Amino acid sequence: MISPPIDNHSEQSLRRIPVIKEAGFSVSSMFVPIQFAILFAVLVVGFLLSLVSYSSFNLTLNDGWQVLLNFDTNNINHQIISTLRLPRALVAMMAGMGMALAGLLMQGITRNPLASPSLFGIGYGAGLAFTLSSLGLLPFVTELPIVLVCFIGALITGVLVFFMGGLHLSRINPIRVVLAGVALNFMLVSLVRALVIFADNGAFSIFYWLVGNVSNAQYTDVDLAFPWLILGFSLALFISHKLNLLALGEDMMQSLGAGLTHIRLIGGFSIILLIATSVSIAGPISFVGLIVPHICRFLIGRDHRLLVPFVTLAGGSLMLFADVLSRAIDFPNDNPIGIVTALIGAPFFLYLATRTRND
Amino acid sequence: MFILKTNVISLVVLWLCMAALSLAVGAVSVPLEDVVLTIISGNPKYDFVIMEYRMPRLIIASLVGCALALSGTLVQAVVRNPLASPDIFGVTAGAGLAVVCLLAFYDQSPHYWIPLAALMGGFSAAIVLLLIIRRIGFQPSRVALVGLALSAVCGSGIDYLLSTRPEEISGAMLWLTGSIWGRSWNHLSLILPWLVILVPIAIWLSYRLDLLSLGEEVATSLGEKVNRTQVSSMIVAVALASASVSVCGAISFVGLVAPHLARLLVGGRHFPVIFVAMLLGALLVVTADIVARTLAPPLEFPAGILVAMIGAPYFILLLNRYKSW
Numbered sequence: 001m002i003s004p005p006i007d008n009h010s011e012q013s014l015r016r017i018p019v020i021k022e023a024g025f026s027v028s029s030m031f032v033p034i035q036f037a038i039l040f041a042v043l044v045v046g047f048l049l050s051l052v053s054y055s056s057f058n059l060t061l062n063d064g065w066q067v068l069l070n071f072d073t074n075n076i077n078h079q080i081i082s083t084l085r086l087p088r089a090l091v092a093m094m095a096g097m098g099m100a101l102a103g104l105l106m107q108g109i110t111r112n113p114l115a116s117p118s119l120f121g122i123g124y125g126a127g128l129a130f131t132l133s134s135l136g137l138l139p140f141v142t143e144l145p146i147v148l149v150c151f152i153g154a155l156i157t158g159v160l161v162f163f164m165g166g167l168h169l170s171r172i173n174p175i176r177v178v179l180a181g182v183a184l185n186f187m188l189v190s191l192v193r194a195l196v197i198f199a200d201n202g203a204f205s206i207f208y209w210l211v212g213n214v215s216n217a218q219y220t221d222v223d224l225a226f227p228w229l230i231l232g233f234s235l236a237l238f239i240s241h242k243l244n245l246l247a248l249g250e251d252m253m254q255s256l257g258a259g260l261t262h263i264r265l266i267g268g269f270s271i272i273l274l275i276a277t278s279v280s281i282a283g284p285i286s287f288v289g290l291i292v293p294h295i296c297r298f299l300i301g302r303d304h305r306l307l308v309p310f311v312t313l314a315g316g317s318l319m320l321f322a323d324v325l326s327r328a329i330d331f332p333n334d335n336p337i338g339i340v341t342a343l344i345g346a347p348f349f350l351y352l353a354t355r356t357r358n359d
Numbered sequence: 360m361f362i363l364k365t366n367v368i369s370l371v372v373l374w375l376c377m378a379a380l381s382l383a384v385g386a387v388s389v390p391l392e393d394v395v396l397t398i399i400s401g402n403p404k405y406d407f408v409i410m411e412y413r414m415p416r417l418i419i420a421s422l423v424g425c426a427l428a429l430s431g432t433l434v435q436a437v438v439r440n441p442l443a444s445p446d447i448f449g450v451t452a453g454a455g456l457a458v459v460c461l462l463a464f465y466d467q468s469p470h471y472w473i474p475l476a477a478l479m480g481g482f483s484a485a486i487v488l489l490l491i492i493r494r495i496g497f498q499p500s501r502v503a504l505v506g507l508a509l510s511a512v513c514g515s516g517i518d519y520l521l522s523t524r525p526e527e528i529s530g531a532m533l534w535l536t537g538s539i540w541g542r543s544w545n546h547l548s549l550i551l552p553w554l555v556i557l558v559p560i561a562i563w564l565s566y567r568l569d570l571l572s573l574g575e576e577v578a579t580s581l582g583e584k585v586n587r588t589q590v591s592s593m594i595v596a597v598a599l600a601s602a603s604v605s606v607c608g609a610i611s612f613v614g615l616v617a618p619h620l621a622r623l624l625v626g627g628r629h630f631p632v633i634f635v636a637m638l639l640g641a642l643l644v645v646t647a648d649i650v651a652r653t654l655a656p657p658l659e660f661p662a663g664i665l666v667a668m669i670g671a672p673y674f675i676l677l678l679n680r681y682k683s684w
Binding site (some may be wrong): 114164178179180182183184187188190191193194208209211329330333335336338339342343345346347349350352353354 | 447491494495501503504505507508509511512514515516518519522523532536571591611612660661663664667668670671674677678681
């Protein structure tokens, strides 16, 4: 759906910021289109698999393809795919894109390799707001649109983490912010649990919601999230080359004439928008925002102008395959998708933790 | 010494007040004079509520608070990091994973296996953490980070098991958030022996930990076997944390908050800190338990949720105080 702006990486655009190239950002541009093409193919394959795999009905790859190209209203398989599977795949993909991109921006702005929506507690902030509104405990909140509610929740948590973790100080320990986020996470999860116990709902539904789940996805979710996702993506692209400057250090960035406040405000707005959108359609899915940017940086280098579209595609692909796996691990039962991302992401976090240096 | 005495006395008085309150309030309120009479001479009207239901609960809450606070004190002394706590070491998550595994795979097993499984799980997680730390170097903040990551790994395992076996969720959820609901005299035998054995060891260790707080080089030059003290303190801490987790689930943040407040009250020497921290831990858990069951009776919140809601903001405040770390 998003054609990767490969032109951004042309020689001409690189010449505008010579520092970047010398600082080791140059990826041999010959492979970049190939990498994008491969990733796009992976995304398409993931999408088709997510449409047809592990169903109690005999869906074939051909069905999935046909639904997209020429839809037949009399075919039961087509109906199943279009009413159940298609919104589900779209929601999974969009939530993954939002979370992964938010993670990339967080890591870029804080220059902290461990920054991510779930570790900083922002995902659960949006989650708490969602719970408050969906349980109807605060009457005036219930009347607001759900994205706005999640946005407010994410915003409040984001500001809290920002100051408590000391992100406004010039020199901060990356681990410190993570600890602040984890403590905040603990508190928010406790609050959500207390609220749900208070509202006397089943433990099952709260568990599903806290882990992150796409099995009840509908087209309204897709319509709801799409414009915000596009806005977040555009903002991310807009600040991407400033993120490259920021990677050189805050002093260097300011001496090159780029404003720090500017990038933090736009980036922060974009991060919170992306997280709020993803959480409102799929719940606080963990670890996608942490692992995808790391893998992408390993694959394609550190140029944020390429990373923004690449991470978006990769986040979508990861979630589509996670969706397939979430049905596969205990077929014919359906598991929340957040389980799969946690099972993949937590060991990856452990690996990162053993490598992160204190200095 | 005077400060210590007044502190200890006032904490004991406070604890007695809370204990009386804990016996009196709940779904059925009992007048305070009846509480006293029931304990002294017995009263058929309230005997069951107080002696069989609220008394074991009060005692177990206090003991668990003591154990967690002591464990936290030892961990913070060994790592020499004010932000360390048994929770951050993955002990709690490891114990949780073991219990959920037991519930999921051997649901026919007798209920007294649960504490044993929790104990084993907590120990295993601590051993894995130690092995990783040995390889990458002993540095306080990294210990915390790797511990968190280890907790995340265990947490993802718990999530997986819970979602594939949904019939276990309610029980496991209650256990995982930490609750003192329905604990009886039988549970006393799971925590009391540990405390009886380990508290004297902790007191013996406290003088060595004072030396350790001067720095490893100084402690070594004063003739202290640093490594032995560190390892034995860690073992005691992990055992205490696992034992308390095994009785009433994951009550987080007690081990972090209590030692801090204790140091704030009586200074840095470990001998007084241990006692004051234990009293504070007991006070904290008992208070949380009272609030948990009086907030919306007859509904009960898990006490762990309330402790987390007090503990997490305090933890964030601490982060602001230790700027250099």
